[in-house]
Amino acid sequence: MFPELTVIKHLFAVLYARYQTLRAEPEAGYSTETVIVTALLAALALTAVGIIVAKVIAKANSITTGP
Numbered sequence: 001m002f003p004e005l006t007v008i009k010h011l012f013a014v015l016y017a018r019y020q021t022l023r024a025e026p027e028a029g030y031s032t033e034t035v036i037v038t039a040l041l042a043a044l045a046l047t048a049v050g051i052i053v054a055k056v057i058a059k060a061n062s063i064t065t066g067p
Contacts, residue, residue, distance in 0.1 A: 004047075004051045007047055008044060008047060011040055011043055011044060011047075014040070015036070015037070015040050018033075018036050019033075
């Protein structure tokens with residue numbers, strides 16, 4: 001498995017655990033759930049951008065420009 005996906009797997013595990021907690025307490029509030037989901041989506045987006053940037057830079061560095 002790709003090592004980059006370990007972070008995403010962990011984030012989904014945290015999200016699922018938090019979701020289970022919120023389901024157990026329906027009065028916990030919509031705003032808490034919204035903040036957590038938004039933060040996790042932002043973290044996932046940053047992770048995806050980081051992976052893409054790292055791969056593009058690695059590929060760019062592997063291009064030879066001269067003899």
